[in-house]
Amino acid sequence: MATTTTQDSFTVVKKCITLFGAVSAVILATVAVMAFTGHEATSFMWVRGVILLAVTPLLLRLATRAAEGSYRDFDRLRTVSTVMPVALVGVDLIPGLCPPWYAVLQGLSALALVAVAVLTRTSAFPRQS
Template sequence: MAAFSPDSGHGTHRTATNPLTEVIRTDNVIRMDNILYTRLRLLLGAVSAVSLAALGIAALYGGSPAVWVRGVIVLAISGLLIVLAGRAFRGSRTAYLRMRIASTVGPVAVAVIVALPHDGFPVWMKAEQTVVGVLLAAVAVMLSRKDVRRAFAKSRQTGQEV
């Protein structure tokens, strides 16, 4: 798998041909490929939709304060991740790193919530959190692929973004 190969000499370099993680560099600006960006937005949009559905269930059936707080936090984080995806798509290494951290830590936090026996969350909320965890894990896998990491890596010589 080639790291980057110059194409027609216009200053554009592309990663290998994996459509899930293709990253484009144009004149030292890093950009996610449209396919990767679209898939990330779809996954994060699904997290938002599932969180909204959970808040709707809480409104209909009377959720505890823990359910409301957790539901609002997950909805806010999914919105933030969508914003960060847009910034990473436009070349922000910081946004990319924040997305990687959040999408890696999120499933761990979900696993803890689901595993705790008496934490104030009903079974339906634990099911919702499991779905959110799986979606975030998929985001983490996409963002952690070698070609994506390499595209957003710092230069070894200067410590600056490549």
């Protein structure tokens, strides 16, 4: 059975994932507005925006199952939340791939996942026996 501290931590994790999704939605909406107004909106920006927004419910599902006691989903969430921010920032640093504003917003969304990675590595979460 999970302790109150553990459940509180999972609540914060879910809020961080929701924030990641909200920022992803803002990014995708910005790309759509730019495309609609005739500004450059590359296929990279569209595809990445859609994929990252689509990942949000999957991350929330992992967090929910982890909160219910699934170590497998907890471990997956911990791994994904560690790898994704590095990958997001790493790809954004490739010169010419995306405009600076896009990279900055992606970096902000990555910060929410960094918080998830930190929280999933604290002692408040269950350890595999």
